[in-house]
């Protein structure tokens with residue numbers, strides 16, 4: 001048998017679906033109803049301003065109240081109001097057809113969050129918490145009769161005339177048993193403050209106005225002072241340190257967006273993301289999960305973004321596909337880059353001072369966004385161990401003469417820990433070289449990016465090898481030892497150290513260098529560093545670190561060692577030299593350190 005037909009949808013199924021699927025967060029009902037009340041107030045304001053309404057506007061206000069005994073929550077406005085006909089049209093018809101469409105579309109999809117704004121179902125979110133909803137409304141139109149609509153969550157409703165003197169709408173929710181948690185002052189207040197803090201019409205709760213109807217981002221930058229911005233920051237993030245600077249976003253084509261982004265003081269990366277950027281749509285708080293709207297590297301910023309063009313329904317897959325969101329993303333990136341460039345040009349010393357705080361954003365941005373890289377390469381700064389700051393171009397010029405190796409590669413020396421690597425830094429400085437400070441978590445990734453973007457440049461950690469090997473200018477130092485003596489020295493050290501993770505080599509270095517230095521291979525160490533911060537190749541994180549011990553064949557102590565009469569004495573001196581090298585790198589610890597001290601005080 002074969003049969004085909006249409007699957008029919010019954011509106012009776014709608015309410016359970018609304019209740020179950022619309023929002024995982026039931027508190028949203030208040031946002032929806034208060035937004036509707038604000039809309040109604042804005043509408044009457046508009047009608048008045050274009051002369052379509054000539055009556056008394058009065059003080060427009062939305063009032064939220066609750067009655068624990070009667071188990072009701074009421075949202076009242078003195079906005080545009082609705083006639084009985086309008087209630088039927090806007091509340092019954094539209095929503096029901098919207099709801100049918102909803103069921104049709106999502107019947108196979110299971111749970112999904114935030115479909116509401118899509119279908120004009122905002123009002124129906126009331127049924128997530130109410131067993132019965134009443135609307136008592138009186139339209140602004142002259143001679144309009146007040147109407148009362150009730151519905152208990154079935155598809156039946158009743159509508160009748162009502163007594164109401166003032167223009168506007170009261171939405172009365174008879175709270176369902178399983179939602180009585182909302183009949184609580186603290187709970188209601190915190191929901192209102194969360195979503196309604198900046199709604200454009202005053203919101204009254206318990207005789208207090210809970211919102212700021214004219215938040216800073218909605219004003220024109222020209223009329224605002226620095227104090228205004230700082231005060232607003234404090235309003236958003238109380239008890240935080242002052243931000244460094246800010247950007248006021250304001251665009252109306254090809255999409256609408258306003259907002260203020262603040263650059264916070266960030267000293268270390270672990271503090272990040274504690275405060276978040278807040279997303280609003282027409283001053284209604286939507287979320288502080290702004291992933292996808294704000295480029296990831298700018299998530300480190302604080303502040304607000306307001307755009308009616310961002311779908312209220314902030315489900316991730318939806319956002320990613322939204323073309324406005326993509327445009328917004330690149331707009332914000334461009335704005336941030338422009339602002340940084342402007343600051344850099346207008347006040348270089350000020351910019352340098354802030355760099356320790358903003359360097360992280362800039363480097364992160366350069367790694368993750370090519371367009372940002374192109375702009376930021378003009379103002380990203382590199383800091384040397386002598387605390388001088390250079391742009392990339394300035395630095396290339398600075399080191400060009402001395403730090404170009406025999407193959408024409410510029411070698412940038414850097415340190416990740418100026419204290420620990422001091423001996424190596426001093427060797428480099430003695431040669432007239434410059435060493436960069438690269439000590440933040442982002443730096444290993446940044447260095448990789450720079451090497452791939454800037455031609456003929458190599459980055460080497462200052463302790464990755466002896467200085468003459470790091471920058472091989474092609475000039476070979478002669479070793480004072482013969483080949484046989486070198487082999488003998490190598491064997492003595494190998495026998496003394498006896499550790500496969502530590503490889504010995506004997507090299508001709510300058511006599512000014514230490515008798516022995518311990519180095520770590522640049523490539524291996526970098527891979528291991530990067531795998532620690534998520535990147536590079538994971539396996540390197542687990543590998544034991546191998547060290548090179550380079551013996552300076554030209555150091556007087558090594559010459560002395562060669563001359564010593566007994567094997568025993570040679571080994572003792574080799575041990576002492578190795579321990580000194582380890583000590584200079586903070587690698588001598590525990591029992592080895594104790595033994596070293598004991599030996600040294602006893603004249604070894």
Ligand SMILES: Nc1ncnc2c1ncn2[C@@H]1O[C@H](COP(=O)(O)OP(=O)(O)OP(=O)(O)O)[C@@H](O)[C@H]1O
Nearest residue numbers: 036037040081090116117119120121122123124169
């Ligand atoms: N307090 C009110 N005063 C006047 N009209 C209202 C009020 N609340 C709702 N309405 C009318 O009912 C309509 C339907 O409201 P509903 O919240 O379901 O959808 P919406 O606001 O159009 O869209 P959304 O789902 O995005 O909230 C509104 O467009 C408005 O015309």
